[in-house]
Amino acid sequence: MVYMNDQPRLYGGVDGALRVAARRETLIEAGLELMGSAEPELTVRGVCKQAGVAARYFYESFTDRDALISAVYDTVITDIAVSTQAAVDAADAERDKAVAAIANIVRTVARDPRRGRLLFSSALTSPLLVEKRRASTTIFIGLLAANAKSFYRLGDSGQLTLTATFLVGGLAQTLSAWLDGYIDVTEEELVAECAAILLAPAMPPS
Incomplete structure (x- = not known):
């Protein structure tokens, strides 16, 4: 050995x-x-x-095997986090930043569905992956909250965390269903609809 x-x-x-x-x-x-x-x-x-x-x-x-699983997951999640933040930073208007973030995530898993299945598939249920997903979700909630505090005009940290948690969890479930074929829309339609949902909390009441 x-x-x-x-x-x-x-x-x-x-x-x-x-x-x-x-x-x-x-x-x-x-x-x-x-x-x-x-x-x-x-x-x-x-x-x-x-x-x-x-x-x-x-x-x-x-x-051991778990060390490889961790390395694979960490590689994928780091690539997505870095490229998504870069897409956000490259956009000018706040609304464009939201669309850029969604578009980058959707396109990443669309062009390499293996990544989406690793992050979201219910078929992968090992305790290690469950824990890795929980940790990465917490990271993305924090990133969304940090980028969206002024955009959503949410001064209360509890409300901000609630909103960020709802949006990140909903996006994850939506991407999982899309990859599994339960949601029948194109990549462009998925980006547009998810961006609209992400932007909705910032819309003034009618």
């Missing part, structure tokens, strides 16, 4: 650390492919077969 604290050596002119990093990325991609497709019960043997690497290389980067 190759342990994580072993020092990889130069081989074929390629630094050992770079080879380990490349294999780690390959294993993460294989884990996403399996968890986001048809293999909710991830195994070390299965992911190594998918990645095309010997099982002994798995332990260069991961202590």
Whole structure:
């Protein structure tokens, strides 16, 4: 077995650390492919077969199966959080920021449905994923609340948290239903409808 604290050596002119990093990325991609497709019960043997690497290389980067699952989830959620915040920052008007955020999230899971299934699918119910989803939901609620406080004109922190929790939870459920085919709309229609819902709390009463 190759342990994580072993020092990889130069081989074929390629630094050992770079080879380990490349294999780690390959294993993460294989884990996403399996968890986001048809293999909710991830195994070390299965992911190594998918990645095309010997099982002994798995332990260069991961202590066990749960460590890989965490890495796959964290990679996906970080990519979405960073790209969504970048889309928000690039927009000018507050309403445009809301639409940009929704559009980025929807397009990300539409173009790579594996990511959406990893984040939202009810078929993936391991205790670890349940906890990871709970933690990431809390993060997104905080991000929405931080970006939306002035936009929604909500000075009370309790009301702001309630609104942010409702919107984040509703969006997650909507994306899950859309990916599963229960909501039959186009990507553009989904963005427009979800953006309208996100903007609704900021609309003045009629």
